[in-house]
Amino acid sequence: MEQDDYKIVQQVLKGRKDAFAELVEKYKKQVYNVAYRMTNDPEVAMDISQEAFVKIYKNLAQYNPQYKFSSWLLKSVNNLCVDYFRTRNDKTASLDVIMEAGAEGLLSGSNVAPSSAEEFEKNEARLELRAILKEAISQLPLDYKSVVVLRHLQNLSYKEISQILNLPMGTIKARIFRARKLLKTHLERKISDF
Amino acid sequence: MSWDLEKFEEKLNEDLDNLLSVEEKQELQKQIESNREYRDLSDWYYRIQSIFREIPHENAPAGFTEAIMARVNELPAFEVEDKPAPKINWKAGLALVAGVVGLAFFVSPTTEDPLANPRPRPVVVAQNEVANPAEVKAKADLMVASAKGVVQVFKKDGFLWKEISEGVNINFEDKIRTLSNSSLFLKYSDGTEVKLKPNSLVQLKPDGMKVYHGDSWVHVIKKGRKFETYTPNLVASVRGTIYDVSVRYNQQPYEEFLKDMTQKTVWKGLSPEVYFRNFSLDTVAEIASTTFEDQVDSGVKVYESSVDVRPLAQDSVTVLDGVIVKEGQGVELKAGAQVLANADIQTLHEKDFQGWGMIVPGHITVNTQVDSTTTGTESSEIQSGSEEATQQNAEENGSSESSSEESDPSKAFENMNK
Numbered sequence A: 001m002e003q004d005d006y007k008i009v010q011q012v013l014k015g016r017k018d019a020f021a022e023l024v025e026k027y028k029k030q031v032y033n034v035a036y037r038m039t040n041d042p043e044v045a046m047d048i049s050q051e052a053f054v055k056i057y058k059n060l061a062q063y064n065p066q067y068k069f070s071s072w073l074l075k076s077v078n079n080l081c082v083d084y085f086r087t088r089n090d091k092t093a094s095l096d097v098i099m100e101a102g103a104e105g106l107l108s109g110s111n112v113a114p115s116s117a118e119e120f121e122k123n124e125a126r127l128e129l130r131a132i133l134k135e136a137i138s139q140l141p142l143d144y145k146s147v148v149v150l151r152h153l154q155n156l157s158y159k160e161i162s163q164i165l166n167l168p169m170g171t172i173k174a175r176i177f178r179a180r181k182l183l184k185t186h187l188e189r190k191i192s193d194f
Numbered sequence B: 001m002s003w004d005l006e007k008f009e010e011k012l013n014e015d016l017d018n019l020l021s022v023e024e025k026q027e028l029q030k031q032i033e034s035n036r037e038y039r040d041l042s043d044w045y046y047r048i049q050s051i052f053r054e055i056p057h058e059n060a061p062a063g064f065t066e067a068i069m070a071r072v073n074e075l076p077a078f079e080v081e082d083k084p085a086p087k088i089n090w091k092a093g094l095a096l097v098a099g100v101v102g103l104a105f106f107v108s109p110t111t112e113d114p115l116a117n118p119r120p121r122p123v124v125v126a127q128n129e130v131a132n133p134a135e136v137k138a139k140a141d142l143m144v145a146s147a148k149g150v151v152q153v154f155k156k157d158g159f160l161w162k163e164i165s166e167g168v169n170i171n172f173e174d175k176i177r178t179l180s181n182s183s184l185f186l187k188y189s190d191g192t193e194v195k196l197k198p199n200s201l202v203q204l205k206p207d208g209m210k211v212y213h214g215d216s217w218v219h220v221i222k223k224g225r226k227f228e229t230y231t232p233n234l235v236a237s238v239r240g241t242i243y244d245v246s247v248r249y250n251q252q253p254y255e256e257f258l259k260d261m262t263q264k265t266v267w268k269g270l271s272p273e274v275y276f277r278n279f280s281l282d283t284v285a286e287i288a289s290t291t292f293e294d295q296v297d298s299g300v301k302v303y304e305s306s307v308d309v310r311p312l313a314q315d316s317v318t319v320l321d322g323v324i325v326k327e328g329q330g331v332e333l334k335a336g337a338q339v340l341a342n343a344d345i346q347t348l349h350e351k352d353f354q355g356w357g358m359i360v361p362g363h364i365t366v367n368t369q370v371d372s373t374t375t376g377t378e379s380s381e382i383q384s385g386s387e388e389a390t391q392q393n394a395e396e397n398g399s400s401e402s403s404s405e406e407s408d409p410s411k412a413f414e415n416m417n418k
Helices: A002-013 A017-039 A042-058 A069-087 A095-100 A104-108 A123-139 A142-153 A158-165 A169-192 B005-016 B022-034 B036-054 B064-074 B090-107 B133-137 B254-261 B272-276 B281-291 B350-354 B374-396 B401-407 B409-417
Strands: B142-148 B151-154 B161-163 B175-178 B183-188 B193-196 B200-205 B208-219 B226-230 B234-239 B242-249 B296-304 B306-311 B323-326 B329-333
Touching: A002 A017, A002 A069, A017 A042, A017 A069, A017 A142, A017 B064, A042 A069, A042 B064, A069 A142, A069 A158, A123 A142, A123 A169, A123 B036, A142 A158, A142 A169, A142 B036, A158 A169, A169 B005, A169 B036, B005 B022, B005 B036, B022 B036, B175 B183, B193 B200, B234 B242, B234 B296, B296 B306, B296 B323, B296 B350, B306 B329, B323 B329
Parallel strands: B208 B226
Antiparallel strands: B142 B183, B151 B161, B151 B175, B175 B200, B183 B193, B193 B208, B200 B208, B208 B242, B226 B234, B234 B306, B242 B296, B296 B329, B306 B323
């Protein structure tokens, strides 16, 4: 699969621009979805996706085939998302914010009313839960959001996420762990409001 | 043996990621069955895990690939086989190399990470028929009569500057800027005309505009049409007239001011890289309008009919009493001032008309002396500032053609209209 990508890259590097469209077609859904889940805004996701592909094209000569092409591409997407949030001074942009906002308390879940998950077996509740989870993901601090999107929505391995985010696997693991706790807390709270 | 909560959660998470061996998985199951708290906890996590799988993947918008390929096709191919090497234009080549080296100085990654990315450039919307469908669908509120140089649009909901020359629409609430050697001529649907000189940043609205920086010119054609131009410290209201509005922070042209801004305390934490990535330039002006409001000079010059010019209070909302400025007159609200009186009104200079490609109507008496009015003097200073920038750019580009045009803005606008 990756060998195929590299062949396409080589064709583009020989001047066949049209071959790049194959890569766009192949990865557009993945790229757009990551950008969309990260920003929760279809227009911004479109902008970021376009920019990511164009950046990749401009730097195609630097592609190292020992890495997955998709990892390289998603790294570009992630960096653009980080820039997007940083530029907008978004409060979800940094892990620091979680400390400032006292969100550590959320992690313990100590203020959450006890609620049984069994109460939500029904299908309609499940749909509601899905919507709540999507909302919860969009509200995660960026550092957590990126690992959740890559791990759970794109089913990437720790190793791939580690390459994309340029972070040690231990850090990825810890972030996913904490992100899950935050999501669980958010869901419990929402459900207790029903 | 019972696990403590920390160990349980750790193992539970590993299970969610399929990292446990068969034995570990069995032990985890035992822990879950023997402890009600662990059972509830694991129930939540497994449930969330299953919901994750149900979240659908969105399809990329229609025309996605075409929009990207339109942009890619504007870029040079890497290596075209069986073609003779292109002739090298050494002047352009050197300028290009200088530009690339200069850019790389600011934006090159500091790591050798093989996955490291280059810095983003402003998004350019695809051209004409193959443009981004989302952009194509949007109807433009303003028509570009002509544009010269680098004119960019910051969409209301966007986050990158886009080149106007690439077919991007202009809608109300978008921000528009002209960089050095650049100018723009826009038309509203009712015929109202707006021109921008180099180094200007404005936001256009249905019934007026906000001038953050630079020199803007307005010709309201329709009688009775409401049009208000806001600067950080004044508002100019008209009903059928021609006038211009100038805004300067710290008496600097836009780009010069922006470069200085990166050195100021307010930008601590905002790296120059961000600035050069073109992400925050409009925000710069917005912040400047509040942070540096005491350094804002605004001027209004009236070329036809009259304009009601009123200062804004420190809250930038409350409109204070002002003056009526008639044709052939100008007024300037200096930084920190909040009062405009009739004594502040000055006679325009001939150059003020010429600066926008206009001739002085016979019934208007203007100041023809070299030492112009207050506003006229400011205009000269502005112009000389632009000339310096233009000259510098012209030298960098190995050309002096645009310089002469820049020194005579009327020529620039004449050429734009050709």
